[in-house]
Every structure is written in structure tokens, then in C-alpha cells.
Amino acid sequence: MVTEFRPPRSDEMTAYYRVLPYANGYPSWEPADAAWHGGPEPWPPQRSPASAEQLETWATADLRDTAFHPIGAFVDGVCVGGSAMISFEVTVPGGGTVRMGGVTATGVVATHRRRGYLRRMMQAMFDAALERGEPLAMLSASEGSIYGRFGFSPATHRTRWELARHEAVLRPAEPDPGSLELVDAARAKEAWPPVHAEVRRNRVGELRPQPGRWDGLSDEPDGTNGPMRYLLHRDRHGHVDGVANFRLPWSPTAAHAGTLVVEALEATNPVAYRALWELLIDFDLTKTVVAAARPRDEPLRWMLTNPRAMRVTRQTDNLWARLLDVPRALTQRSYSTPGELKFTIDGDRMCPANNGTWQLRTTDDTAATCVPTDATPDMTITPAALGSLYFGGMSAHHLAYAGHVTPHTDGAVDALSRMFRTDPEPHNSFGF
Numbered sequence: 001m002v003t004e005f006r007p008p009r010s011d012e013m014t015a016y017y018r019v020l021p022y023a024n025g026y027p028s029w030e031p032a033d034a035a036w037h038g039g040p041e042p043w044p045p046q047r048s049p050a051s052a053e054q055l056e057t058w059a060t061a062d063l064r065d066t067a068f069h070p071i072g073a074f075v076d077g078v079c080v081g082g083s084a085m086i087s088f089e090v091t092v093p094g095g096g097t098v099r100m101g102g103v104t105a106t107g108v109v110a111t112h113r114r115r116g117y118l119r120r121m122m123q124a125m126f127d128a129a130l131e132r133g134e135p136l137a138m139l140s141a142s143e144g145s146i147y148g149r150f151g152f153s154p155a156t157h158r159t160r161w162e163l164a165r166h167e168a169v170l171r172p173a174e175p176d177p178g179s180l181e182l183v184d185a186a187r188a189k190e191a192w193p194p195v196h197a198e199v200r201r202n203r204v205g206e207l208r209p210q211p212g213r214w215d216g217l218s219d220e221p222d223g224t225n226g227p228m229r230y231l232l233h234r235d236r237h238g239h240v241d242g243v244a245n246f247r248l249p250w251s252p253t254a255a256h257a258g259t260l261v262v263e264a265l266e267a268t269n270p271v272a273y274r275a276l277w278e279l280l281i282d283f284d285l286t287k288t289v290v291a292a293a294r295p296r297d298e299p300l301r302w303m304l305t306n307p308r309a310m311r312v313t314r315q316t317d318n319l320w321a322r323l324l325d326v327p328r329a330l331t332q333r334s335y336s337t338p339g340e341l342k343f344t345i346d347g348d349r350m351c352p353a354n355n356g357t358w359q360l361r362t363t364d365d366t367a368a369t370c371v372p373t374d375a376t377p378d379m380t381i382t383p384a385a386l387g388s389l390y391f392g393g394m395s396a397h398h399l400a401y402a403g404h405v406t407p408h409t410d411g412a413v414d415a416l417s418r419m420f421r422t423d424p425e426p427h428n429s430f431g432f
């Protein structure tokens with residue numbers, strides 16, 4: 001038996017897709033009570049396996065895409081597993097961007113699982129990302145127990161909340177000098193990228209969108225979910241500074257009838273943000289608003305006269321991060337305070353160059369250095385914990401309490417927390 005882990009050849013691309021759950025109509029994520037989509041179903045609606053034509057379309061597009069790096073597991077020439085990394089840029093603390101390999105499209109056929117094929121594909125993808133100069137990897141995890149062993153750890157989070165219309169009363173504010181407009185998909189496609197570009201500059205965790213990111217926006221109904229609706233906000237000068245899209249799905253049950261589902265809402269300033277929500281939370285003939293992929297630190301809560309009216313129905317990790325090249329990644333973000341930390345990493349089997357003791361020095365001008373040192377470390381950090389700390393959304397104290405950070409000197413965890421924490425929290429509004 002010959003087992004290989006390598007990129008699929010162009011004539012193997014459709015076989016490669018056939019091993020992936022989403023191409024087969026199999027579920028792609030775990031069931032959950034309050035599903036990520038707005039509806040009440042715990043799993044996404046059933047999909048048919050992709051047609052031969054669909055597979056060809058994906059293959060043609062992905063073969064042209066220089067940012068798409070597929071990998072396959074082949075047994076005697078037959079593809080039994082697949083994964084891919086997409087080259088992205090992600091916003092990091094300080095507002096800069098870092099090159100990142102986003103792991104996606106992962107599956108091993110059910111007959112070949114638990115034989116180490118994913119581990120081998122992951123190692124090959126890490127090695128290739130390092131060669132391309134990507135010091136970070138990220139992914140969204142189908143199940144929470146799989147990816148910690150590869151050094152990933154939650155870096156951004158998302159929240160699903162519901163708001164009953166009769167309780168959704170906003171605190172008074174100055175009148176909005178701008179305006180709102182309902183538009184079609186073609187207009188939304190034009191308006192969205194510049195709004196997202198500005199949001200992305202100011203939000204740690206946001207990704208530079210892939211080409212074609214908004215191509216799928218449409219006015220066509222999606223079964224009982226109905227058509228997508230698009231709402232723009234313009235400032236007093238007519239510049240678009242906020243966009244939202246939402247649906248009004250049909251429901252067979254009285255309990256879920258009258259739900260307005262907000263798919264996404266992005267605004268570059270608080271006035272646009274408030275104006276978009278003001279319309280959506282008081283939409284005639286609805287009774288509930290559901291937003292399924294929102295940041296944990298949603299300011300709308302604090303615009304309500306009754307903050308408790310926003311009921312969180314699900315909160316979990318979103319993107320997980322993994323530092324592939326510790327010194328390179330750490331010197332590409334900036335830090336809240338100047339300082340110096342010496343920390344040890346050991347046990348990183350997949351990226352062994354990360355092991356050792358490092359001295360991280362940050363200064364007022366936000367430049368940082370990270371070099372090997374023989375000095376006594378202030379703490380030991382697990383490779384995975386560094387992924388959570390990197391984006392600044394995870395408490396160093398929590399990680400120490402849970403045993404992921406072991407302090408060796410007094411005040412080490414306080415210093416780690418002061419230097420790494422970010423506000424607002426990291427968030428990313430779309431995945432990959």
C-alpha cells in the first residue's frame with residue numbers, strides 16, 4: 001500500500017472534492033440547540049451531493065486561485081482525505097496585518113479515519129505555510145476536541161442573540177444626520193467592500209476578503225428563508241458608512257413566525273451602527289430579531305434602555321489560531337504597553353523551531369523584538385495558549401488558572417495580560 005500526502009494534480013481535483021463532507025451532502029458542523037443560522041433547526045438544512053458540473057466549477061476556480069493550497073491523502077492513488085490552506089491577511093493588534101494560512105475544506109472519508117491522515121496533511125500544510133512566509137494558521141473547528149492537539153486555540157468568538165421587538169427600546173440619542181436606503185444585491189455588492197475595508201482596519205481578527213467575496217449576494221429567494229434584503233446607511237455627505245443584510249424567513253410554527261434574521265451588519269462609526277439597528281429591531285409585523293454571528297462585545301446591548309433584553313442564545317469560539325513562527329508572528333503585532341517578557345515554549349512537535357526560551361521586548365513606538373535567550377524565563381506557555389493570547393481576546397489570568405500559562409516569577413501573568421490584551425475584542429465577520 002502506498003500512502004502519499006501531497007497536493008492533488010489538476011486531474012485529481014474532482015476526486016479531492018468528493019472526500020469533503022460539504023461536497024457529499026454530509027453535515028459540516030456539530031448539531032447545536034441554538035443554531036448559527038437564524039432558524040430553530042439544530043443542523044443546517046440538508047444539501048444534495050455536489051453535481052459533476054459543480055465539482056468541475058470548483059476545480060476550475062481553485063486551480064486558478066494562487067491563494068488556494070489544497071492537500072490530499074492518497075492511498076494507492078485514490079484520494080481518501082483532503083484539506084486546504086487559503087493565504088489570507090488578518091488584522092492584528094495595532095492595526096497591521098499578518099499573513100495567515102487559513103485551514104479549510106477538511107475531511108477524511110469515514111472508512112479511513114483515525115489513521116493519522118489529518119495529522120500528516122496538517123503537518124504538510126504547516127511546512128508549506130512556513131515556506132511561503134505565513135507565520136500564523138487559523139481555522140474554524142467543526143468539533144471542539146480536534147484541533148487543540150495541533151496547537152490551535154480559540155482566538156475570536158461569536159455570539160448568537162435574540163431580541164424581542166417589544167423590549168427593544170433604544171436610549172435617546174442625537175438625531176441621525178444621515179439616511180437609510182433599502183437596495184438590491186447589485187448595489188450592496190458595490191457598497192460593501194469599502195465599508196468592510198474600513199471596519200477591517202479597526203477590528204483585530206478581521207480578514208482581507210478573497211476576490212469574489214460578495215459575488216454570491218443575490219435577490220433570489222432561498223427556499224423558505226426568502227430573499228436576502230440589503231440596507232445601507234449614508235452619512236450627511238452621502239457616503240455609505242454602514243451595510244446590513246437580513247431575511248424574513250417563513251416559519252411553519254407560531255413560535256418562530258415573525259423573526260427577522262440579521263446575517264451581517266457592518267458600520268464604520270456609532271451613528272451608522274445605531275441607525276441600522278434602529279430600523280432592524282423595530283421592523284413592522286415582526287416580533288423577534290435574531291443575529292447569529294455577532295461579536296461578544298456588541299455595543300447595541302448598551303444602547304438599549306434594558307440591556308438584559310438582548311438574550312444570548314449561543315456563544316462559542318469562532319476562529320482558532322496557531323503560531324507557526326513565534327518570533328515572526330510576535331514582532332508583527334503591537335502591544336498595549338512597553339515591557340519585557342521571557343517565556344519558554346516546549347513540546348511543539350509540529351513547529352519545533354518554536355521551542356526554547358524567548359525574550360519579547362516591546363517599546364513605546366510599538367516596535368517589538370523577540371529573540372532566543374539563555375536567561376531564566378518568567379513563565380512557560382503552551383504553544384496553543386499563544387494562539388489565544390496573540391489576538392488579545394483571551395485573559396492571560398484565565399489561561400494561567402487553567403494551566404496553559406505557568407508563571408515562574410511574581411507579576412508575570414499581570415505583565416502578560418497588560419501587554420497582550422486588546423479592546424475592542426477580536427472578531428471576524430466572515431469565515432472561510
Ligand SMILES: CC(=O)SCCNC(=O)CCNC(=O)[C@H](O)C(C)(C)COP(=O)(O)OP(=O)(O)OC[C@H]1O[C@@H](n2cnc3c(N)ncnc32)[C@H](O)[C@@H]1OP(=O)(O)O
Nearest residue numbers: 103104105106107108113114115116117118119139142145
Ligand atoms: C478546519 C475544518 O475544515 S473543520 C472540518 C473537519 N471535518 C470534519 O469534521 C468532517 C468529518 N470528520 C473527518 O473527516 C475526520 O474525522 C477528521 C478530518 C476530523 C479527522 O481526520 P482523521 O484522519 O481521522 O484524523 P487523524 O487520524 O489524523 O487524527 C489525529 C488526532 O485527532 C483525533 N481526532 C480526529 N478526529 C477527531 C474527532 N472528530 N473528535 C475527537 N478527536 C479526533 C484522533 O483521535 C487523533 O488523536 P491523537 O493525536 O491522540 O492520535
